[in-house]
Amino acid sequence: MLEKEVINFEKSVIVGIVTQNQSEEKLNEYLDELEFLTFTAGGQVVKRFSQKMDKPNPKTFLGTGKIDEINYYVKENGISTIIFDDELTPSQQKNISKIIDCKILDRTNLILDIFAQRAETSYARTQVELAQCQYLLPRLSGLWTHLERQKGGIGMRGPGETEIETDRRIVRDRISLLKDKIKTIDKQMGVQRSNRGAMVRVALVGYTNVGKSTLMNTIGKSDVFVENKLFATLDTTVRKVVIKNLPFLLSDTVGFIRKLPTQLVESFKSTLDEVREADLLLHVVDISHPDFEDHIASVNQILVDIKASDKPTLMVFNKIDAYRHLTIDEDDLMTEKTTKHYTLDEWKSTWMNRVGEQNALFISAAQKQNFEEFRERVYEAVRQIHITRFPYNKFLYPDYKDAFDKEDE
Structure with a gap:
């Protein structure tokens, strides 16, 4: 007898804002799509949050009251992921993570994750990894807050390279390597296209x-x-x-x-x-x-x-x-x-x-x-x-x- 496949969906909430350039009706359309994206990635949306604002808060994207409301809901309902409909700046992502103790994603991050799941060939995986590295590079300090400061003490004075700078260099080197790999495959694909007559x-x-x-x-x-x-x-x-x-x-x-x-x-x-x-x-x-x-x-x-x-x-x-x-x-x-x-x-x-x-x-x-x-x-x-x-x-x-x-x- 075949056993049914059990899929464990991550409990998630999605967040968007109503602005002068985005009506409530348009936001609902975007959130419908974001919910479908979340489902595709393996998440289950249990609640939506929205707020009317002239423009996003540069520090936390939302107002402090709405952030506190979401934080309370996350703690009470065991939410593992919060997904924002718009792309968060590295500082916004970092500040929100300090307040709310769960995974903070934005629309771009979610789409990149779906692409990573769906990439079957070596070429597709290379393309997705390059996009992920380019997205990750400016956000390293937010992801690794414990590495932000140069350690003091014996043997740590004078010129040197902080751990976060080492990570950035590794990611930059990886981006360079992936770009070279894609250029090589591009040439091969160009030849294939030309051979089609x-x-x-x-x-x-x-x-x-x-x-x-x-x-x-x-x-x-x-x-x-x-x-x-x-x-x-x-x-x-x-x-x-x-x-x-x-x-x-x-x-x-x-x-x-x-x-x-x-x-x-x-x-x-x-x-x-x-x-x-x-x-x-x-x-x-x-x-x-x-x-x-x-x-x-x-x-x-x-x-x-x-x-x-x-x-x-x-x-x-x-x-x-x-x-x-x-x-x-x-x-x-x-x-x-x-x-x-x-x-x-x-x-x-x-x-x-x-x-x-x-x-x-x-x-x-x-x-x-x-x-x-x-x-x-x-x-x-x-x-x-x-x-x-x-x-x-x-x-x-x-x-x-x-x-x-x-x-x-």
Whole structure:
């Protein structure tokens, strides 16, 4: 008889603030995502704390009263981890740790931890370790408060190196070593990309957990790991795909997220090169998620940051089978209709299908709904790129047969 796997979740609380630039509604959206991140990392959120402030307290992020409230709750309920939605400065993290005796993490630290769990290959582990070291370096003094001062006494006077300075040097050396290792792997991957020839390259991009890997498996008939958690896929997977008689390369890339740590963008540069060097992007969107428009904006911003925003793009709105909208009673004259009340047909008539562009698709990768239309549209988009690259391939372009025959004469 098989025993059920027992998972011990860490009891955690999550914390965020309402400011002039972040409304309470927006904070709740971020905390929902932070709770999902916590679950993905192996934690269980038992309570949320929030506070309205003009700006974060430079010393402790929150006000002293709220810090005391959280401290009391942590002691009374055996909480092991506090996770802040925003990135804490090294001094804030250090000051909070002096008051509250438990693990203090921020959003960046949590995402790095999930990446560390999910890294399967040597290359992914190297990228994650580099990001962790870059995050850790300015925080060493906060993590090792007992090493902050040069020890006095016999044999300790005069020039020397404190233990904290030794630790910093070790981390800096490690960062340098990891960067050199990544440069070597980058060259190898660059050679691999160049060896793929002139085939059209298509990259799946999108927010994390929108169904890119499911779509990859369905199109490419591959076996990419799929799970209903954030960042299930870290390593780029490239497969040769043939639709009708047209071959192309399809790559599945790491998912994006709001407030993506800058350390990860830098260390995952080579992985993102698959996006930079793609001829066509398939921007996959989970239309069943209530904040999918924010997700689109976040992905578009990252594409701008990595200089890949000018590429031909097909918007693929996935999970139409799970889409639900709020309904309004005909007699309800008080409720104002918003985008949350839109049906799928109403969405399709908005910016998603601008006249003449025809760059939006609505599918369910898991249920294979509208999949023939999807294949046809991808085929046509790849074909247009292929024509410019191989203008005289009469086997791929039967429409041009007469022109080819005339040339042969």
